[in-house]
Amino acid sequence: MKSTQWYPGTMARAMRRLEEDLGLVDLVAELIDARAPASSRNPELLRLCRHKERLILLHKADRGEDEVNSRWLLYFQESGVQAMLSSVHLPRTLRSFLNCLETQGRRLRRSRLKRPLRLVIVGIPNVGKSTLINYLAGRSAARTGDQPGITRGRQWFRLIPGVELLDTPGVLPPLLSPETIYPLAAIGALPPGRVDPQQTAIWLLRLCLERGEVARLQRRYDGLQQAAPEAMLRQIGTARGCLLPQGKIDLDRAATILLRDYGTGNLGRLTLEEPPS
Ligand SMILES: Nc1nc2c(ncn2[C@@H]2O[C@H](COP(=O)(O)OP(=O)(O)O)[C@@H](O)[C@H]2O)c(=O)[nH]1
Ligand SMILES: [Mg+2]
Structure with missing residues (x-):
């Protein structure tokens, strides 16, 4: 189901819809992945909503x-x-978010507009948009009434008095470049098969080596010795029984195991990108 987002036509439709959504709201909450805050942004959004209030959520x-x-x-x-x-x-992070929205909603209500603050959550695939919307909508008692002509199939949730959230997130395409491709693959923002898992795994292992973060890998994979990234991937394959006929190591499977462990948090908290200094 998710993979349908990846056909270019679907992405183009998503962008058109996003532009429509942006016209309906006062505030754009841009969800980015705290593990890769640079690669999980798409600067295109800035162009689309230059005149909107914006808030980045390091999700x-x-x-x-x-x-x-x-x-x-x-x-x-x-x-x-x-x-x-x-x-x-x-x-507590979401309470702070709601407090921030409450303040902005109050400001709007006191302005000459006298209407609720409306916001949309936007971001690239897999950053957690739907999960966050469900969480926020789940704790909100009220779906607001239909507003025909304005929403056209969209539904608003009243998060708190004076603040309404659009029920469908805005989807941004991830921005692919040599710097973003591996971080995006590691955080699961690219469709399976888009990037070679072995290369992504080797990139991740090299990052751990450069950061002196081998211990977290050794906690997960028994007997893992520090070595070149390619050799460490082979060790992981051996340790996990990823074997092909004739005793060869199934490196694709080893890579998939490593990437899944990173994705599910089994390697601990690990940020892939540092802010520019
Ligand atoms: N660790 C963690 N995982 C989250 C969080 N929010 C969402 N996820 C997970 O991220 C994955 C993608 O979430 P989803 O809402 O489908 O992302 P979307 O594609 O942006 O709508 C799912 O496995 C969620 O359970 C969060 O705050 N923390
Ligand atoms: Mg979603």
């Missing part, structure tokens, strides 16, 4: 390293962009 903050999360927040604040941490596993 899956439970998966990024605390210290790096803080530095990313500081980086965005210093660039003059509103940014907050967000995670469905860290309810």
